[in-house]
Amino acid sequence: MSEWRNQQAQIPASSGDDELRMIPRWSMILAVLLFIGAQYIFHGVMPHHHHELLPLRLMMGYAWGALFASYALLVGYVSCDVRRRGMSAGLWILACVLLPGGIGAVIYFMLRQPILQHCPNCSTQMSASYHFCAQCQFQVSPVCSVCHHGVKITDVYCTQCGHDLAKDGAPARLRAYSD
Ligand SMILES: [Zn+2]
Ligand SMILES: [Zn+2]
Numbered sequence: 001m002s003e004w005r006n007q008q009a010q011i012p013a014s015s016g017d018d019e020l021r022m023i024p025r026w027s028m029i030l031a032v033l034l035f036i037g038a039q040y041i042f043h044g045v046m047p048h049h050h051h052e053l054l055p056l057r058l059m060m061g062y063a064w065g066a067l068f069a070s071y072a073l074l075v076g077y078v079s080c081d082v083r084r085r086g087m088s089a090g091l092w093i094l095a096c097v098l099l100p101g102g103i104g105a106v107i108y109f110m111l112r113q114p115i116l117q118h119c120p121n122c123s124t125q126m127s128a129s130y131h132f133c134a135q136c137q138f139q140v141s142p143v144c145s146v147c148h149h150g151v152k153i154t155d156v157y158c159t160q161c162g163h164d165l166a167k168d169g170a171p172a173r174l175r176a177y178s179d
Pocket of ligand 2: 144145146147148149158159160161162163
């Protein structure tokens with residue numbers, strides 16, 4: 001536990017903007033096309049027998065268009081999101097498309113794995129739940145040196161074993177947060 005690396009590196013944090021950027025362009029275009037397509041089917045293809053029901057027709061076209069469009073955005077998001085979590089892309093896209101009423105997507109959001117990140121020191125892919133890199137022992141989050149449970153950077157004693165965390169000698173890049 002003594003060979004701490006001193007590199008200053010940043011672990012990318014996920015913000016709302018990044019989440020929006022996870023929706024690929026093809027799914028945005030598909031969403032627009034599906035919305036326009038739904039308007040076309042409701043106003044162009046379906047027979048106009050009841051002109052008095054135009055508001056209803058407008059509402060139905062809008063509702064179905066919005067539904068198909070959000071489906072396209074959802075599948076686009078999932079197709080990008082699976083990759084940064086190391087999950088099977090084909091399987092989950094298929095589940096989202098085939099299971100009715102968005103059930104596939106609900107299951108996906110319940111079961112998805114944490115985002116994979118890269119070790120700031122050696123770039124090995126690592127799970128967000130790791131405290132140390134498996135390849136180079138670079139510490140990415142604070143842990144108790146006795147029981148190795150995760151601790152908060154502001155904790156004075158370990159919540160699991162009561163160890164005095166001040167005795168641990170935090171690695172340089174983590175000490176920067178506590179000072
Ligand atoms: Zn590493
Ligand atoms: Zn402990």
